[in-house]
Amino acid sequence: MNNQMEAILTQLKETSGQPVCAYLYDLDHLRAHVSGVVSQLPERCEMYYAMKANSERPILEELAPLVRGFEVASAGEVKKARQVDGQIPIIFGGPGKTDTELVEAIRAGVKLIHVESMHELMRLEHLAGQLNAMVSILLRINLAGPFPDAATLHMAGRPTQFGINEREVPEIMKLLARCKHVRLEGFHFHSISNHLHESNHISLLRIYVQKAKQWADEYGLEITRLNVGGGIGVNYQTLEEQFDWSLFVSLLAEFVEREVPENWKLMFECGRFLTASCGYYVTEVLDLKENHGERYAVVRGGTHHFRLPSSWQHNHPFEIVPVEQWAYPFARKEWEAVDVTVVGQLCTPKDVMARKVPVSRIRIGDWIAFQYTGAYSWSISHHDFLSHPHPAHVWVRPSVNEWSVTGKVGEAWTS
Numbered sequence: 143m144n145n146q147m148e149a150i151l152t153q154l155k156e157t158s159g160q161p162v163c164a165y166l167y168d169l170d171h172l173r174a175h176v177s178g179v180v181s182q183l184p185e186r187c188e189m190y191y192a193m194k195a196n197s198e199r200p201i202l203e204e205l206a207p208l209v210r211g212f213e214v215a216s217a218g219e220v221k222k223a224r225q226v227d228g229q230i231p232i233i234f235g236g237p238g239k240t241d242t243e244l245v246e247a248i249r250a251g252v253k254l255i256h257v258e259s260m261h262e263l264m265r266l267e268h269l270a271g272q273l274n275a276m277v278s279i280l281l282r283i284n285l286a287g288p289f290p291d292a293a294t295l296h297m298a299g300r301p302t303q304f305g306i307n308e309r310e311v312p313e314i315m316k317l318l319a320r321c322k323h324v325r326l327e328g329f330h331f332h333s334i335s336n337h338l339h340e341s342n343h344i345s346l347l348r349i350y351v352q353k354a355k356q357w358a359d360e361y362g363l364e365i366t367r368l369n370v371g372g373g374i375g376v377n378y379q380t381l382e383e384q385f386d387w388s389l390f391v392s393l394l395a396e397f398v399e400r401e402v403p404e405n406w407k408l409m410f411e412c413g414r415f416l417t418a419s420c421g422y423y424v425t426e427v428l429d430l431k432e433n434h435g436e437r438y439a440v441v442r443g444g445t446h447h448f449r450l451p452s453s454w455q456h457n458h459p460f461e462i463v464p465v466e467q468w469a470y471p472f473a474r475k476e477w478e479a480v481d482v483t484v485v486g487q488l489c490t491p492k493d494v495m496a497r498k499v500p501v502s503r504i505r506i507g508d509w510i511a512f513q514y515t516g517a518y519s520w521s522i523s524h525h526d527f528l529s530h531p532h533p534a535h536v537w538v539r540p541s542v543n544e545w546s547v548t549g550k551v552g553e554a555w556t557s
């Protein structure tokens with residue numbers, strides 16, 4: 143967090159008369175980061191944004207001109223994409239698409255549908271037939287693995303609800319051969335998430351390419367593209383050591399040149415890696431207390447705004463922003479050189495965002511700024527549990543000294 147962001151939050155606090163509680167997004171950082179990522183991609187590689195990571199409108203507006211398109215997983219996300227850009231390519235995946243969603247996707251002109259089961263393929267052929275449409279698809283395959291990874295979430299290589307069991311490929315090829323309204327463009331693999339190892343990620347792509355080549359040969363397929371998923375990670379434990387994108391793309395360039403058939407494109411659909419770093423969740427320390435040997439900082443808000451740390455059972459990284467103002471006529475409580483557990487306002491012992499983290503000083507009234515909260519943070523949280531107010535969402539452009547707010551600090555909860 144920089145001085146400008148602090149000044150904005152101070153102003154919000156003064157106008158609302160409420161403790162600070164806000165998501166802050168640095169749109170300049172987002173633009174610089176994502177343009178850097180996209181511009182380094184080698185030929186025949188494309189970047190889509192997996193919008194479930196953060197589908198707030200200003201984020202989508204910032205990203206639309208930078209990425210090749212949006213990856214969506216519901217009709218609601220198709221609508222969000224179309225509201226931001228009537229033309230942007232949309233690719234549509236997800237394990238439980240309804241008939242209505244498939245029809246809406248066809249009508250919205252999505253570029254590719256990622257088919258995740260045999261039944262879904264039959265339904266899509268049926269629905270596309272009724273609309274007299276031709277639909278381009280990728281088959282999402284759940285490979286048996288094992289994978290050369292060091293990731294924290296697995297969508298394949300073990301039992302999960304995603305994609306088509308690799309053992310069913312022969313059967314699905316027979317079905318495809320009879321389809322008249324569905325055209326197979328290639329395969330989709332999104333097997334892991336939060337992967338932090340550059341060369342292992344290339345090894346993973348190698349497995350995908352080899353599998354696809356094998357099926358293309360075996361079934362005489364004319365494939366044009368492989369979706370190699372997202373899953374590039376963020377190192378929440380050591381912020382200074384992030385996935386080295388420059389190293390990765392240099393390995394990728396060599397890999398594409400040597401191992402990917404000339405007329406194939408590789409599509410990436412990243413979420414976390416694109417938006418995590420632009421966001422902060424900043425909240426004010428309401429109380430400090432010690433219970434049975436553990437020290438707690440109780441902050442405004444909590445995991446109903448920011449579920450990521452409790453979902454992943456990790457200590458989310460934060461910095462303490464010292465605030466000098468003190469409104470009361472009595473002494474301010476403070477601790478020095480202690481291990482502190484940061485909790486929110488919810489009445490559940492699971493409302494923990496970081497546990498026993500050493501801090502040099504913390505006072506009631508200081509702010510805690512959680513970092514890397516631009517992805518899977520607000521978007522995955524259960525906002526109305528306990529009916530506390532929502533945080534403000536502050537969109538900052540430091541370079542031109544501009545900012546705007548959506549949502550209000552301290553606004554009472556309304557249905």
Ligand SMILES: *Cc1c(COP(=O)(O)O)cnc(C)c1O
Pocket residue numbers: 192194195213235236332334335336371372373374411412413414415
């Ligand atoms: C969530 C998801 C992504 C994005 O994953 P990240 O780990 O955020 O990059 C990509 N593809 C599919 C199919 C997904 O479900």
